[in-house]
Amino acid sequence: MEMPTEQCGICSRQVLFSETVHVLIHTRTETVVVDYYVCRGCYEEVAPAFDEPSV
Template sequence: MSTEPCGICEATVPYSDTVHVTIHTKSDAGVVDGYVCRSCYEAHLQEYFED
């Protein structure tokens, strides 16, 4: 089973329980991407992407 570290809480979670996040920083960092666990996504990011 593949796992990924959450970019927010740093927990290692199964890949199937992650959300892929891509952010264009419009800075020298450019585009950054990573994975966050479903719990962190729902607690910290989901509200910004709801209709």
């Protein structure tokens, strides 16, 4: 049985769907929301940019 794949919205690699992270980005532009599946490697690289600063 073939496992479903998804194209990473950042690096464009085809990865197993189970190895993706669903990312929604509110752009505050006409596009409004960008909806991507990204591979875990790309997610781990960009996720720290969205961490809340410590108070």
